[in-house]
Amino acid sequence: MSPAALTPELTLTAGAVLGILLGSWLPRHRQWVVRLLAALACLVGLAATAAAIGGAPQLVFGGSYAVDTATNAGRVIVLAATLLTICLSIDTVGSHPRETEFYVLMLLAALGTIMLVGATDLLLLMAGYLLASVPLYALAGLVKDALGTEAALKYYLMGALLGVTMLTGITVLYGAGRSTGYATLAQNLPGAPQAAVAVGLVAVLAGLLFKIGSVPAHFWVPDITEGASTPVAAFVTTVPKIGGLIATYRLVAEALPAAGVNWPLLVAVLATASMTLGNLAAFFQDTVRRLLAYSTISQVGYLLLAVAVATRSELALPALLLYLAAYAVTNLGAFAVVAALPHAPNLADYRGLARRHPGLAAALVVCLLGLVGTPPTAVFLGKLEIFSAAIDGGYAWLAVVAVVNTIASLFYYLRWIAPAFAAEPETYSEEVLAPAGRWPALGAYTAAAASLALGVAGGVVLPLVSGPLLP
Amino acid sequence: MLSLIVFLPLAAAAVLVGVPASAGKRVFTGSWVTVAAADLALVVAAWIGYDLGGGLAYEQRLPWIPSAGVSYHVGVDGLSLPLVAVTAALFLACAIYSLRQTHRVKSFVLLFLGLQTVSLGLFTALDLILFFVYFDLSIVGMYFVIARWGHGRARQSALTFFLYTFLGSLALLLGFIGLYLAADPHTFDIVALTRTNPLAGGELYGALVLLAIGVGLAVKTPTVPFHTWLPPAHTDAPAAGSAILAGVLLKMGTYGFVRIAMPLLPDTWRQYAGVVVVIGVVSVLYGALVALAQEDFKRMVAYTSVNHMGYVVLAVGAAGLAAGSDEQARSLAVTGAVTQMVSHGLLTGALFLLAGVLHDRAASYDMGAYSGLAGPAPVFAGVTGLVVFASLGLPGFSGFIAEFQILAGSLGPATVATALALLGILITAGLLLRALHRVFLGEARIPGAPESGFTDLKPSETASIVPLLALAILIGVLPRFLLDVIEPSSATLIGVVSS
Numbered sequence: 001m002s003p004a005a006l007t008p009e010l011t012l013t014a015g016a017v018l019g020i021l022l023g024s025w026l027p028r029h030r031q032w033v034v035r036l037l038a039a040l041a042c043l044v045g046l047a048a049t050a051a052a053i054g055g056a057p058q059l060v061f062g063g064s065y066a067v068d069t070a071t072n073a074g075r076v077i078v079l080a081a082t083l084l085t086i087c088l089s090i091d092t093v094g095s096h097p098r099e100t101e102f103y104v105l106m107l108l109a110a111l112g113t114i115m116l117v118g119a120t121d122l123l124l125l126m127a128g129y130l131l132a133s134v135p136l137y138a139l140a141g142l143v144k145d146a147l148g149t150e151a152a153l154k155y156y157l158m159g160a161l162l163g164v165t166m167l168t169g170i171t172v173l174y175g176a177g178r179s180t181g182y183a184t185l186a187q188n189l190p191g192a193p194q195a196a197v198a199v200g201l202v203a204v205l206a207g208l209l210f211k212i213g214s215v216p217a218h219f220w221v222p223d224i225t226e227g228a229s230t231p232v233a234a235f236v237t238t239v240p241k242i243g244g245l246i247a248t249y250r251l252v253a254e255a256l257p258a259a260g261v262n263w264p265l266l267v268a269v270l271a272t273a274s275m276t277l278g279n280l281a282a283f284f285q286d287t288v289r290r291l292l293a294y295s296t297i298s299q300v301g302y303l304l305l306a307v308a309v310a311t312r313s314e315l316a317l318p319a320l321l322l323y324l325a326a327y328a329v330t331n332l333g334a335f336a337v338v339a340a341l342p343h344a345p346n347l348a349d350y351r352g353l354a355r356r357h358p359g360l361a362a363a364l365v366v367c368l369l370g371l372v373g374t375p376p377t378a379v380f381l382g383k384l385e386i387f388s389a390a391i392d393g394g395y396a397w398l399a400v401v402a403v404v405n406t407i408a409s410l411f412y413y414l415r416w417i418a419p420a421f422a423a424e425p426e427t428y429s430e431e432v433l434a435p436a437g438r439w440p441a442l443g444a445y446t447a448a449a450a451s452l453a454l455g456v457a458g459g460v461v462l463p464l465v466s467g468p469l470l471p
Numbered sequence: 472m473l474s475l476i477v478f479l480p481l482a483a484a485a486v487l488v489g490v491p492a493s494a495g496k497r498v499f500t501g502s503w504v505t506v507a508a509a510d511l512a513l514v515v516a517a518w519i520g521y522d523l524g525g526g527l528a529y530e531q532r533l534p535w536i537p538s539a540g541v542s543y544h545v546g547v548d549g550l551s552l553p554l555v556a557v558t559a560a561l562f563l564a565c566a567i568y569s570l571r572q573t574h575r576v577k578s579f580v581l582l583f584l585g586l587q588t589v590s591l592g593l594f595t596a597l598d599l600i601l602f603f604v605y606f607d608l609s610i611v612g613m614y615f616v617i618a619r620w621g622h623g624r625a626r627q628s629a630l631t632f633f634l635y636t637f638l639g640s641l642a643l644l645l646g647f648i649g650l651y652l653a654a655d656p657h658t659f660d661i662v663a664l665t666r667t668n669p670l671a672g673g674e675l676y677g678a679l680v681l682l683a684i685g686v687g688l689a690v691k692t693p694t695v696p697f698h699t700w701l702p703p704a705h706t707d708a709p710a711a712g713s714a715i716l717a718g719v720l721l722k723m724g725t726y727g728f729v730r731i732a733m734p735l736l737p738d739t740w741r742q743y744a745g746v747v748v749v750i751g752v753v754s755v756l757y758g759a760l761v762a763l764a765q766e767d768f769k770r771m772v773a774y775t776s777v778n779h780m781g782y783v784v785l786a787v788g789a790a791g792l793a794a795g796s797d798e799q800a801r802s803l804a805v806t807g808a809v810t811q812m813v814s815h816g817l818l819t820g821a822l823f824l825l826a827g828v829l830h831d832r833a834a835s836y837d838m839g840a841y842s843g844l845a846g847p848a849p850v851f852a853g854v855t856g857l858v859v860f861a862s863l864g865l866p867g868f869s870g871f872i873a874e875f876q877i878l879a880g881s882l883g884p885a886t887v888a889t890a891l892a893l894l895g896i897l898i899t900a901g902l903l904l905r906a907l908h909r910v911f912l913g914e915a916r917i918p919g920a921p922e923s924g925f926t927d928l929k930p931s932e933t934a935s936i937v938p939l940l941a942l943a944i945l946i947g948v949l950p951r952f953l954l955d956v957i958e959p960s961s962a963t964l965i966g967v968v969s970s
Contacts, residue, residue: 318538372637374611375604384600385539388648396679399648403641410637411630418626421619459536466538 005052005060005067008045008075012111015041016104023100031099035086038103042083042110049075057470063181064121066250069467073321074117074246081239081328082110084443088332088339089231091437098142105135106235116211116243120254120470122170122180122204125247129166129207132240133159140228140236151227155220162210162217169203172196173255182254189259198261204251205266211244213237214300215274222281225293230342230440233289234335237296238328245303249320253310253469267308268398275301275405282412287345288338291412292331295371298409299327302402305386309393319389321465323382326370326454330379333367333447340440341433347416349432352424356433360441361420363448368413370451373406378454381462473529473545476513476555477591480506480562484584487577496576500569503580507563507587514559518552518956525549525959527597527662535601540651540658544597549960550729550809553953554594554722557816560942561718562587565711568824568935572711579620583711586612590719594726599647599659602731606643606691609720610636616712617704622830628703635700636690643687643727649680650735665734665967677739684732685747692724692780694754705773706836710827713769717776718820722812725783729805729964733787737968744791748881751788752888754781755895763902768836769826771906772819775862778895779815782877783808785892789881791968797883798965804880805961806954807873813953814869814943818862821939825855828932832925835918838906843915847925852911854928854936859907861943863900869946872954 003010019034026033049072057068085106093102112131119125137159141152170180176192177185189197210217225233252263278298285291306320337360344350354361370377383406390399435441454461483506490498521528530546547555565583572579589612593605610633618629651657653669653676670677690697705713733740740747758777765771786808790801828851830836845852861868864875874896881889917925928936946953 369611375600375607380604380607381536381539384644384648387645388652391645391648392652399645403645406641407634407638410634414630414633418618418630421615422626458539459534459541462536462538 005058007048007052008079009111009114011041011045011048012107012114016107016111019100019104019107023104026100028097028099029095032094034100034103035090038107039083039086041107042079042086045079046076046083049079053464057467059120059470061124063183064124065115065118066120066470067118068470069465070246070250070317070321070469071118073325073465074242075114077242077325077328078110078113078117078239081242081332082106082235084329084332084336084447085231085235085239087443087446088234088336088440090439092229092231092339102139102142105139109135109139109235110239113239113243116247119247120182120250122173125251126167126170128243128247129163129211132211132243133163136236136240139232140224142232143227143229147227148229151220151223154223158217158220159210162206165203166207169200169206172200172203176200182250185255186257189256194260197256197259201256201261201263202266205248208244208248208251209270212241212248212300212303213297214270214304215277215297218274218278218297221297222290222293225296226287226289230335230339234332234339237293237335238331241296241300241303242324242328245300245307245320245324249307249310249317250469252307257311264308264310264312264395267304268395271301271304271308271398272401273301274298274304275402279405279408279412282409285412286347288347288350288416289345291347291416292334292338295409295412296331298405299331299371301405302383302386303327305390305395305398305402308398309389309395312393313389315385315389315392317469318462318466319382319385322458322462323379323386325461325465326378326382326451329447329450329454330367330370330377333363333444333451334371336440336444336447337364337367340436340444342436343434344432347419350416351419351422353420353433355424357435360435360444363444364420365417366448366451367444368417372410372413376452376455378451378458381455381458472513472517473547473595474531476510476517476559477545477588477595479510479513480584480591481588484581487581487584490577492577496573499576499580500566500572503584504563504566504570506584507559507566510587510591511559511563514556517547518556521547521552521956523955523959525963530597540656540660541600542598542660543601544660544662545595545601546597547595548963549956549958550964551594551726552956553809553813554726554816555591557722557813558587558590558594558719560939561714561816561820562590564820564824564935564939565714567931568714568827569711570931571929574620582612582615583715586616586715590715590723593723597661599650599661599664599731602661603640603644603647606723607637607640609723610640613712613716613720617708620709620712621707622709623707624703625707628707632700632704635697639687639690639697641687642683642690646680646683646687649676649683653680661731661735668735668737670736671738677736678743681732681736681739681743684727684736688724688727688732689750690724691727692721692784693777694750694781694784695757695777698754698758698777701777702770702773705823706767706769710824710830713823713826714820717773717823718816721776721780722816725780725787725808725812728784728787729808733791734964734967740791740968744788747788747791748785748885748888751781751783751785752891754778754784755892756898759895759898759902763898766837766839768829768838768906768910769823770836771838771902772822772826775899775903776815776819778899779811779819781895782874782892783811785885785888786811786877786881789884789889790965792884798962798969800880800883802880802958802962802965803876804884805964806957807876807878807880809957809961810869810946810950810953811873811877814873814946817939817943818858818870821858821936821943822862824932824936825851825858828928833917833919837918838909840918841910841916842913843911844917844925845911846915847917848927850928850933854940855911856907858940859903861940861947863903864896867944867947869943869950872947872950
């Protein structure tokens with residue numbers, strides 16, 4: 001194996017280590033150097049991934065880590081999302097006493113997420129899970145107020161419990177399949193006791209569902225989104241989903257394709273529950289962050305559609321990767337608007353936004369209608385591909401459920417858009433819509449533009465995410 | 472050529488975004504009128520250059536998302552060219568009518584320019600996804616028009632409109648995906664799908680795809696029982712918005728039947744044509760009867776739209792009924808359907824602009840509150856009278872040409888249904904005449920401030936409404952220039968559906 005294949009991962013590690021060292025010696029007003037370093041690490045990682053795209057897929061790390069289309073796509077999405085989150089965080093975290101820690105933890109969480117993406121071995125999957133989770137527990141509690149602490153504690157307890165469950169599941173699968181590598185598991189599991197395989201799979205899924213914030217492991221999502229600072233909320237509801245979903249896809253597609261367990265149905269039921277419960281809960285939320293929190297839960301449901309038909313349709317993998325990229329930019333864009341208007345926590349506070357900040361209002365419309373899946377935004381293309389994959393894979397009923405849920409979601413997104421374009425309230429206060437600074441606004445414009453560009457130029461992107469998994 | 476027609480308004484909007492709103496409203500309304508006029512001139516040029524053979528003209532195909540089977544494929548034939556022309560004419564009329572617009576002029580103009588691109592794009596699209604993109608964007612654009620410039624309960628009406636029609640559009644998307652997956656190789660191209668006919672045989676899969684597409688188009692058309700979004704949306708929308716909604720957006724539904732549902736699913740269409748006929752007749756009668764009960768002028772016009780679109784649905788259904796009828800009659804029905812789309816676009820557009828005049832003067836649509844307007848506003852009364860006569864299908868106007876062809880073409884294949892639909896014409900005539908009688912004749916009475924009087928049509932209103940009426944009369948008296956374009960294409964369509 002050549003270390004060159006792991007350049008993006010190594011860059012992130014080096015960035016994190018150098019960052020913590022630098023941060024220890026720098027005075028507080030010069031800690032922006034660490035932020036620069038973090039952004040640089042992401043950029044170098046992106047460049048290295050760009051160079052690796054199109055290369056021959058290979059297994060590294062003793063066959064436990066795959067560098068293939070999915071890994072490369074996952075790397076690009078994670079690194080780009082991290083870069084965008086750094087952009088959002090500049091005004092919130094700048095000159096904060098824990099600025100260095102913030103960026104180092106974020107780099108480590110991104111690294112853990114990328115490891116989840118590429119892992120083809122249960123033990124590496126567990127390591128990735130821990131690396132992607134532990135830094136986020138700390139990040140969630142960085143704002144030391146009551147809400148933030150409660151959220152961080154809830155997040156930690158749930159993560160620890162489901163992490164242990166996942167470890168148990170790994171033990172069971174190891175016992176049943178006599179290996180932790182996916183390739184060997186795929187050979188041995190069909191002959192293993194079905195009950196053991198089912199128990200092991202469900203337990204491993206429990207951990208992954210926690211990472212992606214899907215029903216029934218979603219209870220932390222609203223608390224974190226409301227309690228943590230906006231950049232952290234944006235990161236936690238976007239980036240771990242990328243790792244968790246591709247990891248789930250790899251697990252079911254590579255380790256369990258022939259096992260007798262009916263996992264497609266299980267995933268389909270989870271997808272339905274996630275979409276429906278997320279949407280129903282989002283309906284009458286009055287704070288923007290809780291609304292976005294439940295919206296992310298419902299979005300996971302659509303993404304799980306692709307996992308359900310992982311072995312039944314060739315369209316599933318490109319659909320998943322495209323939707324993940326689209327979701328990442330669009331969701332971050334919506335959070336960027338929230339970050340740009342820190343004094344407007346409620347939907348009603350957005351009255352008159354179109355008049356005061358037409359640019360932000362336009363970005364908000366693009367991102368929210370993008371989350372619905374209105375063309376020509378990126379999520380539309382993602383939904384098109386995911387619905388095609390679901391119907392192609394024989395799960396047409398799931399596509400119908402997703403369509404009904406999409407309509408339902410339109411209702412609450414419009415509850416946010418409508419006040420933004422309404423006239424200003426009579427008791428009008430300058431401070432409510434006072435902007436935070438130019439960085440979050442820049443992030444919002446970038447994300448909205450990227451969402452549109454990805455939708456219109458989908459023809460360029462789609463071939464890049466189409467390719468088989470390894471092995 | 473077509474891309475220029477489609478994207479000219481959008482390009483103009485992109486330029487106007489950079490102009491500050493403080494530049495004065497004349498800059499925006501003036502450039503809007505100019506752009507709309509230039510676009511109409513281009514469409515007229517395209518019409519003159521159109522070869523009457525019935526095939527696709529001005530075709531252009533570029534790869535867009537090749538790996539997903541999506542291409543940028545545009546072209547027009549006799550079914551779409553008339554609708555493109557109506558769209559361009561109606562947007563020009565709205566631009567002239569809106570010269571007096573005062574509320575948030577810049578965003579109003581930008582939104583309408585965007586809507587024009589979307590509407591023209593839809594009628595020229597020859598790729599299902601391209602069609603869907605425009606279809607969805609038209610909903611988004613109209614939502615903002617109703618929500619921001621509407622009156623009354625505009626926000627609720629806009630929300631109902633968005634949710635309901637979005638449901639329809641997603642049903643449509645599922646149907647499109649069904650077609651895409653059935654084709655080998657997978658493609659969204661309408662021309663290729665027509666040629667290969669992937670769902671020949673019309674089994675359950677084909678029926679489900681037709682159901683999804685049919686529901687999607689029926690919501691947009693709208694037919695009974697999917698019409699409930701229409702009356703509130705129309706009542707609360709601004710005049711120009713109503714005109715575009717009724718004149719252009721409703722046609723997207725009926726156009727979808729002749730462009731997508733019929734040629735792409737010919738066997739399934741024939742199988743279920745009876746259902747379509749029944750839905751058409753129910754829409755005709757229900758729309759007419761409910762319109763009869765309305766007190767609100769705009770709501771009444773909205774329900775007559777349900778009635779008029781019902782004739783189109785009846786015609787396309789009858790065209791699918793193969794039993795014992797000659798191709799010529801069924802082709803006549805399709806020609807009538809397209810003519811009806813054109814005629815309804817012109818006349819209902821004019822009617823809604825006239826309703827806007829009513830609201831502008833006395834802020835009410837309540838027909839019971841008005842009386843004897845012919846005294847203070849003779850031109851307004853005269854124009855409204857002519858438009859109403861045209862709308863109820865009097866010979867000499869476009870409505871007659873359309874409805875006569877529809878009924879003559881459908882009588883053979885669907886005799887009972889056509890006989891019932893004739894009743895609809897009778898009711899519509901009655902209710903429109905009753906409305907004229909109530910509002911314009913008798914002693915002068917105006918709600919609100921009676922002493923201020925009722926100003927007659929202003930120049931911008933006359934210049935926007937009268938040309939639409941003139942076009943309707945032109946089609947009514949000299950229909951050949953239109954029918955020569957439509958007929959070859961409807962014959963081609965019937966050939967595809969019957970084979």
